[in-house]
Amino acid sequence: MVIKRILATLFVTLWSVFVLLPLLWALVTSFKPPEAVNFGATYLPFVEFTPNLDGWSAIFGGGGATTNLVPPLFNSVAITFGAAAISLVLGTVTSYGLSRFRYKAGFIKNQDIVFFFISQRIMPPIVLSFPFFLMLRNLGLLDTRSGLILVSIAGLLPIVVWLMVDFFNGIPKELDEMAMLEGYSPFEVFGRVILPLMAPGLTVAGMFAVIFGWNDFFYPLVLTFGQIVTLPVAIVSLNATITPYWTLSAAAIFAILPLIAFAFAIERFLSKGSLSGAVR
Amino acid sequence: MLEARNLSVAVDDETFLDDISFTAEPGRIYVLMGRTGAGKTSLMRAIGGLLPLDQGSLHFEGEDITHMPVWKRDAAMVYQQFINYPNKTVRENIEFPLKKAGLKGAELSARVEDYLAKVGLTEFAKRKPSQLSGGQQQRVALARSLARHTRILMLDEPLMNLDFKLREQLREEFLGLFSGESDVVTLYATTEITEAMMLGYELIVMHEGRILQSGAPAEVFEQPKNIQVAQIVNDPPMTVIDGRISDRHLVFASGYKIPTPPHLVALGDGSYQFGIRANDIRPVSAGGESGSIGFVEVSGSETVVYLMAESGELVLLLEGIHDYEAGQSLRADIDPDRVFAFDKGGDLLIAPGMKVA
Numbered sequence: 266m267v268i269k270r271i272l273a274t275l276f277v278t279l280w281s282v283f284v285l286l287p288l289l290w291a292l293v294t295s296f297k298p299p300e301a302v303n304f305g306a307t308y309l310p311f312v313e314f315t316p317n318l319d320g321w322s323a324i325f326g327g328g329g330a331t332t333n334l335v336p337p338l339f340n341s342v343a344i345t346f347g348a349a350a351i352s353l354v355l356g357t358v359t360s361y362g363l364s365r366f367r368y369k370a371g372f373i374k375n376q377d378i379v380f381f382f383i384s385q386r387i388m389p390p391i392v393l394s395f396p397f398f399l400m401l402r403n404l405g406l407l408d409t410r411s412g413l414i415l416v417s418i419a420g421l422l423p424i425v426v427w428l429m430v431d432f433f434n435g436i437p438k439e440l441d442e443m444a445m446l447e448g449y450s451p452f453e454v455f456g457r458v459i460l461p462l463m464a465p466g467l468t469v470a471g472m473f474a475v476i477f478g479w480n481d482f483f484y485p486l487v488l489t490f491g492q493i494v495t496l497p498v499a500i501v502s503l504n505a506t507i508t509p510y511w512t513l514s515a516a517a518i519f520a521i522l523p524l525i526a527f528a529f530a531i532e533r534f535l536s537k538g539s540l541s542g543a544v545r
Numbered sequence: 546m547l548e549a550r551n552l553s554v555a556v557d558d559e560t561f562l563d564d565i566s567f568t569a570e571p572g573r574i575y576v577l578m579g580r581t582g583a584g585k586t587s588l589m590r591a592i593g594g595l596l597p598l599d600q601g602s603l604h605f606e607g608e609d610i611t612h613m614p615v616w617k618r619d620a621a622m623v624y625q626q627f628i629n630y631p632n633k634t635v636r637e638n639i640e641f642p643l644k645k646a647g648l649k650g651a652e653l654s655a656r657v658e659d660y661l662a663k664v665g666l667t668e669f670a671k672r673k674p675s676q677l678s679g680g681q682q683q684r685v686a687l688a689r690s691l692a693r694h695t696r697i698l699m700l701d702e703p704l705m706n707l708d709f710k711l712r713e714q715l716r717e718e719f720l721g722l723f724s725g726e727s728d729v730v731t732l733y734a735t736t737e738i739t740e741a742m743m744l745g746y747e748l749i750v751m752h753e754g755r756i757l758q759s760g761a762p763a764e765v766f767e768q769p770k771n772i773q774v775a776q777i778v779n780d781p782p783m784t785v786i787d788g789r790i791s792d793r794h795l796v797f798a799s800g801y802k803i804p805t806p807p808h809l810v811a812l813g814d815g816s817y818q819f820g821i822r823a824n825d826i827r828p829v830s831a832g833g834e835s836g837s838i839g840f841v842e843v844s845g846s847e848t849v850v851y852l853m854a855e856s857g858e859l860v861l862l863l864e865g866i867h868d869y870e871a872g873q874s875l876r877a878d879i880d881p882d883r884v885f886a887f888d889k890g891g892d893l894l895i896a897p898g899m900k901v902a
């Protein structure tokens with residue numbers, strides 16, 4: 266028992282180091298002057314190099330830099346969270362339907378519909394880029410946040426549906442039936458009985474949707490022309506003839522801060538809505 | 546009064562209910578009995594509106610409820626799997642349907658307290674279902690269903706997943722709990738004759754989606770309409786063996802014969818099927834049917850012996866624990882006064898104690 270605990274602690278410690286080390290490296294690098302990056306490896310601030318804020322200043326347009334990452338940050342937040350929220354709403358009702366009702370059109374059944382959704386993700390983005398371009402152009406949504414939200418939903422909805430169907434399947438149908446027998450209409454059952462139990466599912470699907478949406482680079486690159494710039498596109502544009510690792514490191518840390526805050530905010534919902542005691 | 550007329554349901558060529566008709570009065574417990582897959586749950590689900598009917602109609606107090614939505618039927622159901630809202634406490638579980646029914650304030654609290662006390666869960670009111678034992682979880686489900694005072698109450702094998710002791714205890718409590726529900730039609734599904742005899746005003750025996758027989762539990766038990774009903778209401782199963790009546794004797798397939806008992810004298814000579822309950826067959830040292838033991842089952846304070854005799858399989862129910870072993874030879878004799886006679890088609894001709902016109 267004791268050995269098991271020691272091994273578990275050791276594993277968790279090693280894993281944490283493995284995960285945190287690159288972040289620490291980026292954080293340290295973001296405070297380095299160019300010579301501390303370019304002339305041999307340095308690790309310890311104040312010992313091996315004198316930290317400065319040039320890298321951080323550059324991403325906010327300081328020190329003569331032409332890029333300011335704050336507007337792209339707002340664009341990314343609006344597009345990612347907007348698309349994730351809409352995908353979550355649409356995906357939740359879709360997957361509830363797929364979990365609770367039987368659909369049949371010829372040989373196509375529920376499982377095939379779920380696969381149809383996730384198969385949208387199998388296609389490389391470049392295949393869809395031209396149809397998306399034409400679609401957004403016809404809608405007058407090229408180079409707009411709304412256009413990118415629309416395209417992002419097309420990519421996030423399959424993930425949400427695919428994840429949520431399994432979560433809904435884990436809630437016994439008898440719970441819906443019982444609530445209906447107790448006087449609740451199907452919509453009330455969904456909203457007042459099933460959704461509160463879906464907190465872990467919504468959290469997981471929400472996390473995936475936000476992470477996928479946040480990191481999307483290709484569509485914001487090809488479907489915009491400078492009016493709307495998202496964070497990944499803006500960070501890549503920081504690269505110049507000489508790669509400014511200190512600035513890129515600061516930008517990387519800056520770009521993941523919203524995700525970290527989001528993860529901390531919703532982490533507590535993962536443990537809510539345990540199904541134990543629903544059916545025995 | 547609940548009136549079901551010609552209810553039929555089939556899904557993908559599988560028949561769930563086949564022309565079911567019966568009436569049930571408020572204040573009585575109607576026991577649906579049958580093996581797994583007999584259609585008991587399907588019938589309850591159809592009455593609750595959870596299983597759409599292909600044919601037939603449902604009326605309650607003269608009102609046609611056939612197409613009434615589930616949430617307007619005023620019916621409650623207790624499932625065999627103890628279903629509760631896992632994210633709510635025991636108190637909130639009972640409150641949830643009552644709030645929907647419009648109860649609030651002091652009336653709501655009083656009703657909840659009343660039923661918490663009735664099912665003995667007052668001290669567990671703040672716990673979540675997962676923090677309760679199986680029996681307690683089932684009591685929560687029961688309290689939630691009873692507290693609403695619905696017009697139709699359905700209990701689908703509510704004791705199925707409980708241990709023996711708890712089953713005994715809750716079975717006795719049920720009588721007390723249901724006795725106050727004089728304006729409720731109660732349907733109770735079970736596979737156990739003990740429960741049916743103890744609780745039922747009327748026993749409805751089902752098989753493959755059909756009603757085979759209905760009537761007072763004792764009447765159905767003593768005079769099963771046919772071999773199928775006899776097999777369903779007897780546990781261990783009734784022994785049924787081929788034989789004939791000839792020259793004032795019952796002659797079994799093996800050639801073993803006993804004098805025709807008085808209650809079967811009215812039957813003429815001919816071929817029949819004879820049914821004998823497991824507790825009416827006894828081991829003997831001489832005479833009787835001989836055979837070898839196929840299987841021995843010891844349950845509680847009883848031993849069930851499956852004897853492969855020449856006339857067929859005889860099932861013996863013996864009081865106490867006996868150390869019989871499979872393969873061992875055994876002779877068994879039949880109590881002639883307890884023999885049921887069925888025709889070759891399986892329909893009952895004469896049962897012990899039955900008056901023959």
